[in-house]
Amino acid sequence: MALVLHAGSGNKNAFKALIAAEYSGIKVELVKDFQMGVSNKTPEFLKMNPIGKVPVLETPDGPVFESNAIARYVTRLKADNPLYGSSLIDYAHIEQWMDFAATEVDANIGKWLYPRMGFYPYAAVSEETAIAALKRALEFPHVERYFWTMVNQPNFKKVIGDVKQAETVPPVQKKAAPAKEQKPKEAKKEAPKEALKPKADEKPAEEEPKPKPKNPLDLLPPSKMILDDWKRLYSNTKTNFREVAIKGFWDMYDPEGYSLWFCDYKYNDENTVSFVTMNKVGGFLQRMDLCRKYAFGKMLVVGSEPPFKVKGLWLFRGSEIPKFVMDEVYDMELYEWTKVDLSDEAQKERVNAMIEDQEPFEGEALLDAKCFK
Structure with missing residues (x-):
């Protein structure tokens, strides 16, 4: 019998328990x-969590709320679960980072x-x-690499799907001021000139957005x-790849307008x-999406044994x-980059x-072989 988790399908705190369950x-x-603001206000829900917060896990032994507690409960349902490590210090470190993520990362x-x-x-x-x-809180080595490695794990993707990096910081949402009821006798009354001037701190919000500068x-x-x-x-090109696609590539290639690189x-x-x-x-290629207009790539995973x-x-x-x-895609520094020497036939054959x-x-x-196009 499945345990029942009360939360919306996109609730980030519910993801913890669902990933642990996977x-x-x-x-x-x-x-x-489930409807936030409706389902969590019902008498039945409030019996499980009197303050109406989500997620709540419904179990045969009673409800459990608080997302970290739910994730721990689900994990401990499996005997000798490796998610909790194999020693007391492993367990302590796992608890340490769960609390750190909640108080230092998630909260901020x-x-x-x-x-x-x-x-x-x-x-x-x-x-x-x-x-x-x-x-x-994030001043640790390889934090971003760790994040993208984790969210691309199959058990993560089953729950949260594909994760895409935000391109910009969301703008501040301003609430419209409620309209004031005007009295007829005050309709012709002029406001002081100073009142017509925008406040200094409001000026940026009133400016027209500037067009984005062109990519160099x-x-x-x-x-x-x-x-x-x-x-x-x-x-x-599905057949005769060498004769059609490879030949076509070199016929098209412009060494003055483009460059080839091994990584x-x-x-x-x-x-x-x-x-x-x-x-x-796969995560690297996803983050390269910002240059799709200007690039083509092939990535190979080579070897039959690790x-x-x-x-x-x-x-x-x-x-x-x-x-x-180079500035935006952190993976770039994880690779050695070598410009292809077109005068070297061996390097051209490697390109092919x-x-x-x-x-x-x-x-x-x-x-494995992946293409970026």
Whole structure:
């Protein structure tokens, strides 16, 4: 019999229990047709949690509320669950980071985000304090890499789906002031001139949004290579790939308008689990979406036994790797980047092999190949 979790389908705190359940093999089902503000105000719900907060887990032995407590309960339903480690210190560290995430990360994200969404009054000073506290909490190595590795795990994706990184900070939501009832005799009364002047702190909100500056790559001289034509040729070539797609690539390629780069992952010794390695590559490609207009890429996971090697080939607009990609995509620093020497026939053949997903590749089996186009 499945346990019943009372929460909305997109509730981030409910995700904790649902993900723990996936890893533990415990069946937990979300209650159907849950409506926040309605379902959690019913007498039946308030018997389970008198203050009406979600999530609440309904169990044969009674209700459990508070998301971390629910996640712990679900995890402990499986005997000797490895999610709790194999020693007392493992257990302590797991509890430590759960509490740290709740008090230092989640709480400060809420103080930053919720006022901007209009849930609480917005105060710039409070926001600055929350951001500073959040930055302090995240001053650990490889935090972002860890995050993207986790959210791309199959058990995470079953619950939360695909995670996409926010492109901008949400603007502050301003509530419209209620209209004041005007008295007829005051209709002709002029307000003091000072009242017509916008307040200094309101001026930015009244300014017209400035157009986004053009990407520097859009300002480059026109290239004879039309990237979309190459992507179309690559996608539509099903047979005679070498004779059609590879030949077509070199016919189109413009070394003055584009550049080719090999990349090799610096930490291949970490790639001991195949699906984790493939998820790592998938996360990288997801974050490269900001340059889809200017790039084409192939990423290969090589080897039949761990540790697996991650290698790639990228075509970028311009003679160098775009600066905005280096600045915005943290994965870039995890790879060694080498510009392809077109005068070297061996390197050109390596380009061909990577575009074609040639197997074996450099003497090893091809575990996975992904294309960015």
